[in-house]
Amino acid sequence: MTALTGTGALLRLALRLDRVRLPVWVLIIGTLPAVTAAQYQELYPTKESLDQVSGVISNPSLVAINGPLFAGGSIGALTAWKVLVTEVILVGLMAILTVIRHSRVEEETGRLELLRAGVLGRHAPLTAALLAAGSAGVAAGTIAALGLIGARQPAAGSLALGAAVAFTGLLFAAVAGVAAQLTESARSATAIGTAVLGGAYLLRAVGDAGPTWVSWLSPIGWALRLRPYAGERWWTLGLVTVLALACVAVAFVLAGRRDLGAGLLPQRPGPARAEPALRSPFALAWRLHRGLLIGWVIGMAVWGGVLGGSAKGIGDATLDNERITDLLSRLGGAGALVDAYLGAVLGITGLVVAAYTVQATLRLRGEETAGRLEPLLATRTRRVRWALSHLAFAVFGTALLLAVAGAGAGLAYGAQVGDVGGQTAALLGAALVQAPAAWVLAGIGAALFGLAPRLAGGITWAALVLCLLVLEIGEILGLSQWIIDVSPFAHVPKLPGADFTVAPLLWLTVAAAALAAAGLAAFRRRDVG
Structure with missing residues (x-):
């Protein structure tokens, strides 16, 4: 052999x-x-x-x-x-x-x-x-x-x-x-x-x-x-x-x-007894998520700085073709070219951060398949509390990453145009409006974790890829609006430059919460493993 x-x-x-x-x-x-x-x-x-x-x-x-x-x-x-x-x-x-x-x-x-x-x-x-x-x-x-x-x-x-x-x-x-x-x-x-x-x-x-x-x-x-x-x-x-x-x-x-x-990377043996700060589901979730989250924070800070630092040059572009102008506006927002560019790149940033959202959500399934969930549930830990401790990082971690990217872009662009405070606040808000769309993907992952756990990973990642394709080529290919609307990111206000509307963000948040609630309800009743 x-x-x-x-x-x-x-x-x-x-x-x-x-x-x-x-x-x-x-x-x-x-x-x-x-x-x-x-x-x-x-x-x-x-x-x-x-x-x-x-x-x-x-x-x-x-x-x-x-x-x-x-x-x-x-x-x-x-x-x-x-x-x-x-x-x-x-x-x-x-x-x-x-x-x-x-x-x-x-x-x-x-x-x-x-x-x-x-x-x-x-x-x-x-x-x-x-x-x-x-x-x-x-x-x-x-x-x-x-x-x-x-x-x-x-x-x-x-x-x-x-x-x-x-x-x-x-x-x-x-x-x-x-x-x-x-x-x-x-x-x-x-x-x-x-x-x-x-x-x-x-x-x-x-x-x-x-x-x-x-x-x-x-x-x-x-x-x-x-x-x-x-x-x-x-x-x-x-x-x-x-x-x-x-x-x-x-x-x-x-x-x-x-x-x-x-x-090959050494696994450090843990202490025989947990510290008081580690004796809760949320503290354990933080221990499990912190490495991934910190790495993403560093990456988003650099990402935001690069995108914001590139924004000033877009204002020098001249568009003589009305169809091109209209296309850029539809892809990235309304108003000035800089706003259209910033709206486009922050939309891309929302999808990039959504990859973290999916990773954090699917940690639920990863802990289950690795066999670590069953011993944990043998203690006084309740199922829903454990699941919410992980979903908290999918929700608040997503918001944190978007805030870091928006602030980085605002600082870099604001330093170029002499308006650090104003641009940082504007781009911070423009980045954070992407969060409800990413939360919908977390809701999909949570719902599948409860209802069809074996399909959770594949379908949730497929949903993210679908959103990426709709953003990348939907407008260029002239797809029907109802197809584009399948992506939650299609409903996010394209800030800066467009009018801010609260209703789509509320509906996206409600949809994400409803999906997560359905998944948690199913998780309470299904077998573990």
Whole structure:
């Protein structure tokens, strides 16, 4: 028996378990570029209209969000600018979740130990997880390339965009493979992988808005600098390949040096008796959530500063095309261009923070599947009180992160325009109005935790991805308003610049509370496990 014995069987099992989840990911990622290109052909039918929008996109503020437009004047280049960052983030997230699910989750739940009792090599589980995630990334990149060619875009640029998606998926699958060896918890491994993904995006944003060399520190920056439809640089794929192979090698070495179910990061033994400050469900929840929350706070402070610091340049843009002006206003708010930009980026910030909201909410299910909930409930701790202690971090932690991002943006922008106090207050409020929409996702997760716990993780994350897609391409594709309204973020006032209305925020809050209440009521009556 070799270290890879049984890899094929585990790969088939992984693909069977993900027979619905992975195809949905692949179809969304693979078809998005072609759909966007087809719509752009209708929006910008002439060379003049393409040149006008290319001039707007070259503004540093928009470059910070989506990256640089390396060559204007073509539908392909415009499509690559619009979707490539979104594509690599989605494929990276898909790869991370897939690898963790079929490696660390299998260990944490004890299923892998049962499989290892048979004929199964030591490295077979990790290899199968990497192959499942990598094949899904390659499939998504292939569909993207073929779709763009079918949309009458140049073959070289289409293949380059597809390759950027596929190779980025392979890279973040390898990153997740390393993360799965470091910690005993699947949730912590996922947090490590998504932190690397978020850090790569942030480095790319800082580099594209400022010193260009910083972008070369980010794998997402490498993907953009493959330059689809703008004189392709195929050699950048070599950078991705080398880093991916290095991560795979590290993952296999680490896997060979740890025990089954253990992680390489040391787990500190706790005291024999809990301190008085730790003798309540909320205190325990704080101990469990604090690392994730502190990391997000630091990230949001940097994120807000970058976005706010990029805002002043948007006012220098000139828009001669009324359709472009209308599109930007619909995407980001009303009024001045700066307000439209700030409204757009704060809307994106709301979705970014919603990822924390989902993570914090799904900690409920994580504690249950890890077997830590049942002993806790054997004490005087009541179910609803325990669940509320975790949901408190999903609710108030979300508000805290939005406040940090809004304050950071306000301080950075206010310092540039000489109005720190006014801009900080305005952008703090503009960020906080995103909270009720994110709370709806917490409500969905809580409802599923009580009613259908096995579906909680997949459906809650899918809801977040749906909200992202509606924000990213809903208006551009001219989707019906009722489809756009499915996203709770579509009902948030686009501050600053738009009129502030309380009613949508109240309804979103009521919806979130009703969903959470339904989940808690069901949780009181169902079996644990």
